[in-house]
Amino acid sequence: xxxxxTAESRPLLPPFCRLHEDRVRGRTVLLAxxxxxxxxxxxxxxxxxxxxxxxxxxADGLCLEFAAxxxxxxxxxxxxxxxxADQGFLEERTP
Amino acid sequence: xxxxxxxxxLAELTHxxxxxxxxxxxxxxLTRAERELDTASWGRVFREAAELGILQVHLSGGEPTLRPDxxxxxxxxxxxxxxVNLITAGVLLNVERVARLKEAGLxxxxxxxxxxxPASAERIGGMKGAxxxxxxAARLIREVGxxxxxNAVMHRQNLDRVAEVVETAxxxxxxxxxxxxxxxxxxxxxxxxxxxxxxxxxxxxxxVVDEARPRLKGRLVIDYVAPDYYARYPKPxxxxxxxxxxxxxxxxKAMPCHAAHTIPGLVFDNVAERPLAWIWRNGPAFEAFRGTxxxxxxxxxxxxxxxxxxxxxxxxxxxxxxxxxxxxACSLSPLHDRLLALADADSLGDPDFTYRRFMTRPPVAxxxxxxx
Numbered sequence: 051x052x053x054x055x056t057a058e059s060r061p062l063l064p065p066f067c068r069l070h071e072d073r074v075r076g077r078t079v080l081l082a083x084x085x086x087x088x089x090x091x092x093x094x095x096x097x098x099x100x101x102x103x104x105x106x107x108x109a110d111g112l113c114l115e116f117a118a119x120x121x122x123x124x125x126x127x128x129x130x131x132x133x134x135a136d137q138g139f140l141e142e143r144t145p
Numbered sequence: 146x147x148x149x150x151x152x153x154x155l156a157e158l159t160h161x162x163x164x165x166x167x168x169x170x171x172x173x174x175l176t177r178a179e180r181e182l183d184t185a186s187w188g189r190v191f192r193e194a195a196e197l198g199i200l201q202v203h204l205s206g207g208e209p210t211l212r213p214d215x216x217x218x219x220x221x222x223x224x225x226x227x228x229v230n231l232i233t234a235g236v237l238l239n240v241e242r243v244a245r246l247k248e249a250g251l252x253x254x255x256x257x258x259x260x261x262x263p264a265s266a267e268r269i270g271g272m273k274g275a276x277x278x279x280x281x282a283a284r285l286i287r288e289v290g291x292x293x294x295x296n297a298v299m300h301r302q303n304l305d306r307v308a309e310v311v312e313t314a315x316x317x318x319x320x321x322x323x324x325x326x327x328x329x330x331x332x333x334x335x336x337x338x339x340x341x342x343x344x345x346x347x348x349x350x351x352x353v354v355d356e357a358r359p360r361l362k363g364r365l366v367i368d369y370v371a372p373d374y375y376a377r378y379p380k381p382x383x384x385x386x387x388x389x390x391x392x393x394x395x396x397x398k399a400m401p402c403h404a405a406h407t408i409p410g411l412v413f414d415n416v417a418e419r420p421l422a423w424i425w426r427n428g429p430a431f432e433a434f435r436g437t438x439x440x441x442x443x444x445x446x447x448x449x450x451x452x453x454x455x456x457x458x459x460x461x462x463x464x465x466x467x468x469x470x471x472x473x474a475c476s477l478s479p480l481h482d483r484l485l486a487l488a489d490a491d492s493l494g495d496p497d498f499t500y501r502r503f504m505t506r507p508p509v510a511x512x513x514x515x516x517x
Contacts, residue, residue: 068252072198074150074196083252083253083320084230084253084255086152086201135363138363138366
């Protein structure tokens with residue numbers, strides 16, 4: 051993804067980046083090319099909701115669940131995902 | 146200290162290869178085809194690896210596509226729950242094979258690049274027509290939707306073309322580019338005089354990478370493996386001995402790193418005879434340099450001892466004949482200045498290669514820094 055993520059972006063994990071239940075370590079890991087990532091609980095909450103929705107919609111959903119200010123949640127979502135996007139671990143659904 | 150589970154398995158399926166690269170990381174004494182593990186044995190190793198906590202398998206060689214059962218090996222690795230990476234030169238792939246590998250569950254391909262200039266690439270790899278076949282393979286791999294990491298091994302004879310290497314990575318649609326300076330073990334150590342770049346050339350290449358990285362952010366991730374003779378601190382080889390990866394050779398020999406066999410006196414267990422979990426926890430070769438107790442000064446009291454673990458044991462062995470010495474690539478090693486002088490001298494050396502091949506009496510890689 052070339053552009054910085056915004057509230058309107060609709061990022062997805064590409065087929066070659068998989069969330070995996072790691073029974074040995076008792077946590078969810080993200081398997082990616084030449085990398086294993088150990089996402090924090092916040093990142094996992096966000097990643098689980100990426101299905102082609104816009105990040106604005108993702109933030110709306112999380113607001114309802116966690117009763118936190120929307121701008122704070124959207125900031126967290128963008129922060130968590132931009133890092134993954136920069137590493138090439140997110141792709142954008144073409145409209 | 147609690148032992149954490151390993152993360153990666155490097156599975157060297159074969160030492161056979163149609164290329165003859167003079168920096169090959171395989172041993173000087175190559176394992177012959179008749180001693181290779183069969184499909185079912187690899188399947189069992191993958192299941193044991195996953196139970197031990199391994200998450201990714203890197204199917205390597207030699208050239209792993211020489212194994213006619215590679216599709217089945219991929220399928221068994223995937224069935225065990227592993228993320229499956231294929232490390233290949235690409236020169237034997239065709240459209241049907243790529244489709245079958247994808248179908249079997251392959252996740253990612255690491256494609257090697259010898260050079261961007263076809264004549265030079267084919268001289269380095271020692272195989273005619275290899276470059277065009279590789280570019281074809283890259284196209285086929287992308288067409289089935291698999292991601293590519295382009296792995297360019299750099300040295301004096303191709304380093305001036307690093308900008309074109311970046312362009313090639315973009316042109317083939319690679320997701321990642323690894324610009325990896327040659328590491329001097331095995332065949333590369335034999336060929337060091339033909340491969341070592343002068344420091345000015347390394348600085349120019351570094352500037353190209355530093356310019357390209359921010360410009361290509363979001364399009365191409367560039368990893369840069371520094372030439373460690375010229376580095377300030379050594380690389381934390383394999384993330385620390387017996388700490389995160391296991392290598393299994395073609396014949397089933399389990400090693401803490403793919404060059405560990407160069408250290409005399411280490412006893413390696415075989416996955417055909419012992420469970421992988423036992424080897425990981427108790428195998429004497431894995432225990433040999435775990436932790437920090439084996440260290441000498443200046444490593445023993447160094448604040449970086451758990452960051453780079455004294456550097457590389459195999460390099461310490463190759464250069465000083467003592468596998469517990471500080472890696473001379475470290476600027477804190479008392480031998481570092483002599484290593485730099487050696488690198489400077491080698492960078493002016495003869496460009497002819499000793500190509501890798503199966504032989505009864507392998508060439509000798511010397512240990513120049515040891516007192517004679």
